[in-house]
Amino acid sequence: MTSAPPEQESYVVARAMPAIISAPPKRNAMMRTLRRHPTMWLGGTLLALVAIMAIFAPIISTSDPSAMNPAVRVQPPSAEAWFGTDMLGRDIFARSVYGARVSLIVGIGVALFATIVGMIIGLTAGFVRWADGIIMRIMDGMMSIPAILLAIALMTLMRGGSVMNVILAITIAEIPRVARLTRSAVLSVRELTYVEAAVACGTSKLGIIRLHILPNTVAPITVQATYICASAMITEAILSFIGAGLPTSIPSWGNIMAEGRALWQVKPNIVFFPAIFLSVTVLAVNLLGDGLRDAVDPRLAKRV
Amino acid sequence: MKLLEVRDLQVHFETDKGVNRAVDGLSFSIDTGEALAIVGESGCGKSVTSMSVLRLLPTPPGKIAGDIRFRGEDLSTKSEREMRRLRGGEISMIFQEPMSSLNPVYTIGRQISEAVRLHTGANTRAARKRAIEVLILVGIPSPEKRVDEYPHRLSGGMRQRAMIAMALACNPALLIADEPTTALDVTIQAQILDLLRDLRKRTNTAILLITHDLGVVAEFAERVMVMYAGRKVEEANVADLFAHPRHPYTQGLMDAVPKLGQVRSGKMSKALAEIPGRVPDLTQAFEGCVFAPRCPRAEDVCTHLDPGLEEKADGHFAACHFAPKEAARDKA
Amino acid sequence: MTKPEGSETSHPLVELRDLVKYFPIHGGLLGRQVGAVKAVDGVSFEVNAGETLSLVGESGCGKSTVGRCVARLLDLTSGELRLDGERIDGLPQSNLKPFRKRLNIVFQDPFSSLNPRMNVEALISEPLRSHGIVPGRAERRARVAQLLDTVGLSADIMDRMPHQFSGGQRQRICIARALSSEPDFIVCDEAVSALDVSVQAQIINLLMRLQADLGLAILFISHDLAVVEHLSDRVAVMYLGRIMEIADRDQLFAAPAHPYTKALLSAVPLPDPSVRQKRVILKGEVPSPIDPPSGCPFRTRCPIANDICAQIRPELVEHTPGQSVACHFPG
Numbered sequence: 001m002t003s004a005p006p007e008q009e010s011y012v013v014a015r016a017m018p019a020i021i022s023a024p025p026k027r028n029a030m031m032r033t034l035r036r037h038p039t040m041w042l043g044g045t046l047l048a049l050v051a052i053m054a055i056f057a058p059i060i061s062t063s064d065p066s067a068m069n070p071a072v073r074v075q076p077p078s079a080e081a082w083f084g085t086d087m088l089g090r091d092i093f094a095r096s097v098y099g100a101r102v103s104l105i106v107g108i109g110v111a112l113f114a115t116i117v118g119m120i121i122g123l124t125a126g127f128v129r130w131a132d133g134i135i136m137r138i139m140d141g142m143m144s145i146p147a148i149l150l151a152i153a154l155m156t157l158m159r160g161g162s163v164m165n166v167i168l169a170i171t172i173a174e175i176p177r178v179a180r181l182t183r184s185a186v187l188s189v190r191e192l193t194y195v196e197a198a199v200a201c202g203t204s205k206l207g208i209i210r211l212h213i214l215p216n217t218v219a220p221i222t223v224q225a226t227y228i229c230a231s232a233m234i235t236e237a238i239l240s241f242i243g244a245g246l247p248t249s250i251p252s253w254g255n256i257m258a259e260g261r262a263l264w265q266v267k268p269n270i271v272f273f274p275a276i277f278l279s280v281t282v283l284a285v286n287l288l289g290d291g292l293r294d295a296v297d298p299r300l301a302k303r304v
Numbered sequence: 305m306k307l308l309e310v311r312d313l314q315v316h317f318e319t320d321k322g323v324n325r326a327v328d329g330l331s332f333s334i335d336t337g338e339a340l341a342i343v344g345e346s347g348c349g350k351s352v353t354s355m356s357v358l359r360l361l362p363t364p365p366g367k368i369a370g371d372i373r374f375r376g377e378d379l380s381t382k383s384e385r386e387m388r389r390l391r392g393g394e395i396s397m398i399f400q401e402p403m404s405s406l407n408p409v410y411t412i413g414r415q416i417s418e419a420v421r422l423h424t425g426a427n428t429r430a431a432r433k434r435a436i437e438v439l440i441l442v443g444i445p446s447p448e449k450r451v452d453e454y455p456h457r458l459s460g461g462m463r464q465r466a467m468i469a470m471a472l473a474c475n476p477a478l479l480i481a482d483e484p485t486t487a488l489d490v491t492i493q494a495q496i497l498d499l500l501r502d503l504r505k506r507t508n509t510a511i512l513l514i515t516h517d518l519g520v521v522a523e524f525a526e527r528v529m530v531m532y533a534g535r536k537v538e539e540a541n542v543a544d545l546f547a548h549p550r551h552p553y554t555q556g557l558m559d560a561v562p563k564l565g566q567v568r569s570g571k572m573s574k575a576l577a578e579i580p581g582r583v584p585d586l587t588q589a590f591e592g593c594v595f596a597p598r599c600p601r602a603e604d605v606c607t608h609l610d611p612g613l614e615e616k617a618d619g620h621f622a623a624c625h626f627a628p629k630e631a632a633r634d635k636a
Numbered sequence: 637m638t639k640p641e642g643s644e645t646s647h648p649l650v651e652l653r654d655l656v657k658y659f660p661i662h663g664g665l666l667g668r669q670v671g672a673v674k675a676v677d678g679v680s681f682e683v684n685a686g687e688t689l690s691l692v693g694e695s696g697c698g699k700s701t702v703g704r705c706v707a708r709l710l711d712l713t714s715g716e717l718r719l720d721g722e723r724i725d726g727l728p729q730s731n732l733k734p735f736r737k738r739l740n741i742v743f744q745d746p747f748s749s750l751n752p753r754m755n756v757e758a759l760i761s762e763p764l765r766s767h768g769i770v771p772g773r774a775e776r777r778a779r780v781a782q783l784l785d786t787v788g789l790s791a792d793i794m795d796r797m798p799h800q801f802s803g804g805q806r807q808r809i810c811i812a813r814a815l816s817s818e819p820d821f822i823v824c825d826e827a828v829s830a831l832d833v834s835v836q837a838q839i840i841n842l843l844m845r846l847q848a849d850l851g852l853a854i855l856f857i858s859h860d861l862a863v864v865e866h867l868s869d870r871v872a873v874m875y876l877g878r879i880m881e882i883a884d885r886d887q888l889f890a891a892p893a894h895p896y897t898k899a900l901l902s903a904v905p906l907p908d909p910s911v912r913q914k915r916v917i918l919k920g921e922v923p924s925p926i927d928p929p930s931g932c933p934f935r936t937r938c939p940i941a942n943d944i945c946a947q948i949r950p951e952l953v954e955h956t957p958g959q960s961v962a963c964h965f966p967g
Contacts, residue, residue: 197750200740202732202733560837563862565865575844
């Protein structure tokens with residue numbers, strides 16, 4: 001169930017002799033981009049489906065995900081309980097549908113916070129010379145600890161599995177990646193002649209960041225954010241699976257699987273269905289990220 | 305028989321906007337030992353032409369049509385393998401940026417001797433000897449030492465020399481030099497041009513020089529071809545061309561460059577002549593003369609009738625309805 | 637160097653004294669400084685209002701570094717820089733704003749010097765906004781339209797993006813941007829070198845026209861001697877971080893006194909096959925600026941070098957009025 005984020009550095013081979021052609025102004029560039037990158041389509045559609053499921057969970061699932069019914073424990077899939085029931089007789093379908101909420105909130109929340117904080121740290125490191133060494137050594141130190149271990153440690157420190165705490169723990173573990181990427185993007189952009197020209201035009205440091213640096217770092221960081229989202233979903237599932245994350249009162253794909261772990265060989269359906277949900281969602285996010293990456297690839301970015 | 309003969313070369317690129325006619329109906333030839341220059345501004349198709357001759361253009365998106373003969377043999381019938389044998393052997397090429405054609409992880413000597421072994425089948429020792437020989441030929445100091453150096457250890461001028469050495473290692477009959485001195489400083493450029501001139505004399509290698517610099521053309525070439533928008537607009541021997549440019553584009557180019565020595569000659573011009581407008585979009589079809597929209601002499605006929613290349617004087621061709629014919633020559 | 641009488645009161649627009657710029661080289665595990673690239677090593681000149689001073693030299697001679705130091709894009713290692721008599725070499729970037737309004741720079745590559753995400757209006761009005769010169773949007777657009785007209789572009793391109801323009805048009809946009817805060821001094825760092833011949837002519841004409849119309853002073857950095865001869869008032873020839881010769885244009889091109897200037901001039905290929913000039917082909921290559929030769933920096937390639945050249949560094953002294961040369965054997 002590990003999905004390593006694909007490599008960032010792969011470039012699409014130029015499709016035509018570049019120098020000779022100047023791109024014409026594009027009307028609905030959005031539609032063109034989508035048509036050009038079917039992976040983005042597929043990922044986006046899948047993700048939208050998962051989101052709809054999460055939003056309309058109360059309507060989609062017919063039963064209460066937390067309602068225990070010892071009479072119908074560990075049932076195989078049936079007309080009443082499509083995915084069967086777990087050891088406490090709870091409906092796995094209902095739990096899985098509600099689990100999408102946790103997964104999406106954690107994924108998006110972590111992506112958002114980690115990106116914002118990581119960008120601020122990265123911009124500072126890229127711009128303030130004396131701070132660079134200190135900040136980046138701290139980031140290196142954090143990156144030397146596997147993200148999952150760091151998250152477990154932080155969860156232990158925070159004592160108490162709430163969604164907010166999970167987001168916080170995973171965010172902290174993900175920040176260094178964004179900070180590094182931002183810093184390297186800043187360092188490469190600030191060497192460009194037009195930044196030098198901006199200095200000569202009297203534009204202030206903040207103005208340069210806002211006008212010239214940020215717009216040129218947003219694209220790679222957005223792509224990175226999707227990968228962080230995917231990895232946060234997996235981390236959350238792992239945390240909940242090993243009991244360091246959310247309590248079973250809040251259904252999460254990780255803790256549903258944990259419930260079924262002991263019975264995995266006789267009742268695989270308890271583990272199987274949430275696992276499928278998790279895989280499909282993570283795949284969708286990664287596809288979206290890949291599509292985005294192709295769309296903002298430096299060689300093609302000139303067409304914007 | 306000409307050494308290289310190109311007839312009606314067409315190079316087209318498929319683009320989003322349509323077909324880009326990078327080269328449109330170009331014919332030229334080079335004799336053994338001759339120095340022919342192709343001049344033109346960026347996008348005129350001069351580099352594309354040379355790459356098509358060696359079949360180095362990626363196809364697609366490129367499409368090459370026309371007749372390219374080397375020593376009378378049609379190059380389009382050759383297999384990729386035969387072409388590889390030809391490239392770097394009978395025909396070799398030097399580029400503007402030497403670093404792009406030297407492999408940074410091998411020593412200069414290894415790269416040269418590899419080429420020698422590939423093309424002549426010489427053994428390792430003979431190939432190395434040849435490598436040192438050509439390094440001496442191109443004037444690299446202490447070649448026995450330099451032969452074991454990596455490209456990044458050499459300065460720009462030395463790298464260009466090393467690349468020329470590599471190009472010459474297999475005694476090519478034709479050397480295609482694409483902007484060979486553009487990236488170099490004037491004093492180094494003077495050295496390299498001197499070297500190429502000297503080599504041509506000694507080895508009787510024909511040189512096809514591609515450049516945008518009229519000064520380099522005047523110093524180096526015997527015959528000159530001026531290209532504009534994928535076509536040849538004028539061709540003449542070098543003295544004739546500079547003394548009597550017949551195509552308005554050639555004239556415009558000559559007037560647009562400041563000439564060193566204005567102070568001494570007392571001919572200080574206040575403003576340079578400009579060629580108004582810009583190069584046409586080659587994906588658009590057009591009628592008449594390609595240069596007409598920018599031409600000061602253009603008249604109605606130019607906008608609908610393609611002038612075609614015409615011999616205006618002995619060996620002097622120009623594609624212009626109003627280029628003066630023979631008579632103009634008597635003024636000289 | 638021409639110095640007007642009573643230079644206590646009337647000072648040149650830009651004055652540079654003994655500019656030194658070293659780029660430290662760090663090495664080893666601890667990243668200690670192990671040496672320095674001596675990019676510029678003692679350069680002095682002045683530019684008067686409305687004048688064009690050209691810096692010529694081969695790559696690595698430090699001419700672009702001088703330009704960037706004068707524009708205060710690089711900090712000076714040592715030396716004095718004055719604008720209108722006021723010292724600005726030590727000012728921190730935050731205090732440079734009033735100075736930036738009066739000085740701008742145009743770079744070589746018109747592609748990398750325009751932010752691809754900004755439209756023409758935003759690009760050209762950047763100095764207007766930073767200096768708060770024209771506050772209102774409508775007035776700003778009017779001002780940009782006027783600037784576009786000045787550089788020979790039509791005002792209706794204002795909302796287009798840089799990738800829709802050719803190199804020459806982009807360079808015009810760069811010039812319009814540099815002019816927008818109405819500076820009186822512009823550094824042109826190889827501003828026409830990347831352009832095609834016919835476009836280059838247009839830009840050169842534009843620069844000369846602007847200078848005449850607006851009374852701009854220009855520091856024109858170039859390696860192209862023919863262009864320099866065409867548009868300069870005075871010329872400084874640099875080699876390995878120093879000025880070898882500085883003179884009025886006519887003197888320098890008619891009677892160069894430094895052997896390096898002579899070699900440079902003779903190396904330029906002339907677009908006229910009927911003229912074959914006698915060429916001084918320099919042997920070897922430019923020495924490393926990390927470890928420049930003792931004495932005269934040019935002595936390793938100089939055709940007339942002598943023992944004394946290795947021992948004593950020739951200072952820049954007046955050779956004829958309006959022409960100063962750093963050579964033991966000028967002429």
